Every structure is written in C-alpha cells, then in structure tokens.
Amino acid sequence: MPTPLRIGVAGLGTVGASLVRLIAEKGEGYAQRAGRPLSVTAVSARDRSKDRGLDLGTQEWFDDPVELAAKADIDLFVELVGGSEGAALEAVKAALSRGLPVVTANKALLAHHGVALAKLAARKNAVVAFEAAVAGGIPIIKTLREALRGNSVSRVYGILNGTCNYMLTRMEREGLSFGECLKEAQRLGYAEADPTFDIGGFDAAHKLTVLTSLAFGSEIDLESVFVEGIESIASEDIRAAADLGYRIKLLAVAQRTESGIEQRVHPAMVPASSAIAQVDGVTNAVAVDTDLLGSILLAGPGAGGNATASAVLSDILDIASGTRIATLGLPPANLVPYRRARMRAHEGGYYIRLSVHDRVGVFASIARRMAENAISLESIVQRKLAGHEADETAPVILITHETTEAAVRRAIDAISRDGHLSGEPRMIRIEPLD
C-alpha cells in the first residue's frame, strides 16, 4: 500500500468542515481513485472549541495557519482561510517555499497575487491548484487548463456570481424591484449585509481575471477589469428585454479583440433562446469560444459547502495521483503581459432606455444624434405605460446594430445635453451569442 498523502487544512468553515468530513467518510473510494490514501493530519482554525460535527481528535492543531503551512508534517496544504492578504497569503507562501503543493478556493488571493504565487511555485517545483476559486463545483479551471489546451480561445464568458443571478431571476419572475429583491436575498442568506462585493460585480471580476489568464496565457490583471454592477437594472429593463426576446444576466466576459483583451463585468442582454439565458437562480455557467471546438458551455452550482469541497477534492485527488500542471497553465516565464482592450473600443449592440419629455421633435432629435455618431438602429419603440397616459414623459427604447461603446456614450451625452430627458438614460450591452 502506498503511503498516505498527508493533508493540512487551514480554515474549518463550511467548506473546510465538509472536506474533512468527506475524507473521513469516503476515504476508501478516494484511495482507490487516487492510488493512495488521503489523510488530514493537521488543521487550523480560529476557535478550537467550536463544535463542527467532526472528529478532530487525531489531527495536529495549529492556531496559526501560517505555522501549519510552515511546520506541519504534511505533503499538501489546503488554504481555506480567505482574504487576499494576511494569513492566507503568508500561509500559501510558506507552504510553497517548502515545495508543498497548495490547494485553495481563494479567488481574491489569485486575482491579487496569482502570478507571484505561480512564480514561487515554479521555482520550488510545486503547484497551486484552485478549481474551487471560480464557479464552485463547475470544473472550468480543469477544462481551460487541461481539456482545452489544444485550442485557441477567442472568448470566455459566464455567470459567475450566484447572488446577482438569483436576484435577476427573481426580479424577472416575480416582477420585484431591485430593492425588494435585495432584501429578500439578504433574508435568505444569498446576499451579504453589505452586498457591494457581489452586486457591484467585484466578485465576478476577481473570478474573471483567473479565467482570462488561463484562456489567453496572459498575466492576471485585476485593475484593468471594467466593472458595472446590477444596481441600476430596473423592472422596466427586464420587461423590455423579455419583449425583445432577451434576458438580462450579469456576465463576466474576457474577449480577444484586435487591440488586446477585453475584461468586462456588466449586465448584458442575452438571447432568450441561448443556453446561458436558461441559467437561473444561484446556478453559475461558463462558456468558452475556441477555434477548434466552437463553443462549449458548463453549468452547475457556483457555491455551497459541498460543491466547493467537491472542487477542492478534485484538486487534492489530482495531486495525489501525481498530476502536475503549471499553476496558470504555462510556465510563469511564458505568460504574456496582459494587453488591455479599452472599453471605449468595445463593439456590440446596445439597448438604450431614455425617459423623454413627450413633445414634438424629440424623436427626430434622438435619431439625428444617433446618425451623427454613425449608429444605426435596429428598432426604436416608444411605449406609454399603462396608467401613465396623463404623464408628460414617455420611455423610449432603442436597440442599436453593432457599434462602439464610444459612439453610444457620445450619442447619449449629446441627447442629454439637448434637454429632452426627464430621467437618467440607461444603457445595457447586448452580448452576441450564436
């Protein structure tokens, strides 16, 4: 019998506790599949006395995860502490410095320090594995880093934040306002008390940077991501999208263009008949467009203790089996610097919703501003809302053919300056999907 793989787990929250329990309960099956037994021999958590429903009698306990990583008698270090700095970063560095492979679920750590950690790992002949860091239990890291290695990727995009997708789904199905929906999501535990990180698009942006690096062989660059959250999505937009044959999703997109690589997180209109439009609730999905394959889509649970533990286990079992793939898919020296494509150069169709004062000449004026910016319109709809007959303002919805972000912004600015608008203009990008 081969010797067991001795695992140190730092962080015994939901995922860590699931992991320790699963290895205890399913150890025999895992040993068969990995070719050697797994054994959690060291753990670290803040509160030693808390009841986690686990038998933790045999493991060595560390109060400090960094000490565990630096000193425990282990073959593999699992970082489930969280946070991009502090203990998580120090512990991962300490483990890699000893040449230990590291498994982490920490997207923030990778978004901020992924390249530095990949370099450290390469120097020490170790690896960092992080399937759980993006889209929970969906094997998108393995797919990009291994299965699609023969392909050139042109775009990777997905629904990477369950909170936002849950909220958009509820707004659509129940006709709730953004505010009502947020309260509900907070009550159900799908949104944090301070929801900014999720609904502002920042969580998705962190995850996107990792996918971008794997898809394009480039260094991770969090600062360059264009981020727009779902806060300004109104019920009217969701209804209008449905009427037009679209659904609204918070998409994270990395796309190769002539001027570089776009990284963008924003609400997007996707065709209602597309596969990604069917992804509802807290489910995540990632699609990859490549030269050889065309497009593939992966969908599944993006969060949850067991789903995340499943991804951590996948990494552990790979390492136990002897699999060694470079942390970011390439030797760090072969990663190319990230070349940013500016958002102003983004090309696509746009949905624009204007609240206009209902008077003679408004339409002509709007149409002229569009034409001045070389924007051709696919449709223009003015609709009085029921019960608003007596109102002096009217919503106007424009759908453009493919144009540039810069042109759309100039046109909207010009229309605003013309003084026809009674409220803030809204713009939602249309993501072209086959």
Place this chain on the structure above:
Amino acid sequence: MPTPLRIGVAGLGTVGASLVRLIAEKGEGYAQRAGRPLSVTAVSARDRSKDRGLDLGTQEWFDDPVELAAKADIDLFVELVGGSEGAALEAVKAALSRGLPVVTANKALLAHHGVALAKLAARKNAVVAFEAAVAGGIPIIKTLREALRGNSVSRVYGILNGTCNYMLTRMEREGLSFGECLKEAQRLGYAEADPTFDIGGFDAAHKLTVLTSLAFGSEIDLESVFVEGIESIASEDIRAAADLGYRIKLLAVAQRTESGIEQRVHPAMVPASSAIAQVDGVTNAVAVDTDLLGSILLAGPGAGGNATASAVLSDILDIASGTRIATLGLPPANLVPYRRARMRAHEGGYYIRLSVHDRVGVFASIARRMAENAISLESIVQRKLAGHEADETAPVILITHETTEAAVRRAIDAISRDGHLSGEPRMIRIEPLD
C-alpha cells in the same frame, strides 16, 4: 529542452489529418503547455498517395496500423482507425503490450473491449485515454474521471447523438415528418446512407456504456443497454409535447436504482424550460447528478474533425505532461461487475398516445385499465385534429404520474386487447429533471 514526445498516428481521416496539421501548426504553444514538444513521427493509412493537404515527408509510413503500433519508434500511439475489432483492436493491444500509452476516439472499441484493454494497460503500467470517444469536444471523460472523483454519481444522462438531435430539432421547427427529415439529414451529410446505427440509438448506447463505467465504477456492459431509437416519433408527438411544456430528445441515461443500474437510450420528454431541452441541432450535452454537486451540465459540439481532434490533443497533452489516471478511473481489479436494473422496473412518468375508435365507453374503458394497473393520470386529452372532423378515430393523449414501465406495458396491452385502438399505441418516457 526535454525530449519530444514521439507520436504514432494510425488513421488519417478527417480527425487524423486535423491532428497532424494542428501539431505541425501549433507545436510551440503545445510544447509550452505540456512541458515538452510533440512530434508525429509515424503514420499509417490505407492510401499512401491520397492528398490530405499535409506535409508527410518526415514521418515513417506504415501500411498496417498494427505494425506501426508494434514496431514504430514512438512514445504514444493514437488509434483513429475505427471499428471494434480487427486492426483497431489488434493495434491497441500491440501498443499496450509494449507499455505505450494509447489515445483513441473509438467508442465501439471501448464498449466491446474497454475492460480487457484497461486490464492490459494496468498490467503494462500504461493507460488508454479516450476523451474523443464520447461527445466529441465536450470534456465529459475528464470531468467524470477526474473532476468529479470526490462525488458519488446518481445519474448521468445526455444527448450523445448529433444526427438524432438534428432530426428532432428539424421535425420540431419545420413540422417535417421523420422520413422527410431523414432525407434532408442524409443530403446534408448528418446521417449515413444506412442510418440505423445513429437513429436506432446504438451509437448513443456505445457511448453510454463508457460513461456508466466511469460514473459508477462498474465494468462496461453493452449487452444490457435498453435501446429504443427515434424511428417511431411522429410529428403529432412533437406537437403534443410542445403543448404540454416538453420537448422530445433522444436521451442516453445511466441511473442508479435500488435494484441496480439502469442503462437506457430512448426518446424522452424533457421539460421545455430545462437546460438540456435547449440543446439543438448537432450539439451534444451531458448532465451529471451527484451527491456533492447536485447537477452539472456540459454542452458543445459532439462531432467534427477539429472538435474531435481537440479532444485527442487534450489526451495527448495530458500524457505528455505526465498525467496518469487509470483507464476507467479505477484500477481494473476495483471495478465492480455491472448490476443491471431491468427496464420493467423503471419508474417515471409516461406520455401515451392512442388512436381510438370514437365511440361510447372508450374513455371509461381506458381509464379502467389504467386504474387496474395502479396508474394515476396527470392528464387525459382527446383532440380532434383539424380537418379530421369526419373521421371515426380520435387521438387520446395520456400523461401518467410516476409509475413503472411494467404497469404501463400491461395497461397498453390490455387496452389493445379491448379492441378500441385504430392504430399502434405510442409511449414516450418522461425524464424527471429539476
């Protein structure tokens, strides 16, 4: 620089030619990702003089793939000959006997000889990799064999045959009959001159046996698969499905039940709002239900030279990187015998379409036969078709609550014996999806 991985390719059809071309064109990128260069050093094909658009000046040529496998100076053998017996089987055996890793796209070979080849590979410390054998470019083999190793699978199901899915999609969208659709598919090259292997469900059954083995750690058993093709699907069924909120797909399903594992390929009604219902045309999709993850879905191109070559390349690059996963996910000695769950014990809802003579008492008689077999009905619809007012027969559509296959068959037999039917009864299983 590490030494190149010397590859022998037997079979230079669409996939083989794509593979050789890609390795020539993208070799540098592949070398970075795999950590060593790839080099096709030996090839075999029937016709040496055929123009394949490839520069084949430097490779050693073999007329016989078995000789290539047995004698060429290579580190890896790629089998793209096809067929479950003869040269493909002998060549793979010859390569494994030398301890060479083998990459194949050959579903029939695996369905018939997968366990024997896994055993031979294990004895020789080699592996057989076969991502391309199921669902083309979708990484379902890697997902089951590696990414989901921490999970227990309860069901794996999918759309594994592009010909059938194309035809069902066209029948639905264009209102074509099965016969019209088949002619069109043959004209477009989506169906063979003899289409039995595809439309009869046998191609999907071959692929399913491989997924079953990986999902449940069991031996491959092709004989036990219940197979029903799409030949008897009529336009009326597709219309009725749409009215009831379903779509009809040819599904391949392996499912753990109390009495064993069901392996079944048959047309199935799936909820129109489900992700798998959106999979149209020649696209394939596979979903996996597990204990930790809930459900994940993978969708993408199921065939085509480049998509299949992408999967073959993924296997080659894994082997070049040193990845070694047991052929069927477990050491062959640990595979359990396949324990068949009989189709008569299958539980689910059923759609039943009867053509009845339109006379007094028919409904009562049908309802009684259902009740006698303890089948409760969710709905019963009788509809006169437009233009059929003068006809003496009427279609009756029944949707049952969950019941057993045996009960449904008994009820239909009894109704047939009662003499009320003017045509063959039709039955389509409803696949429960979340």
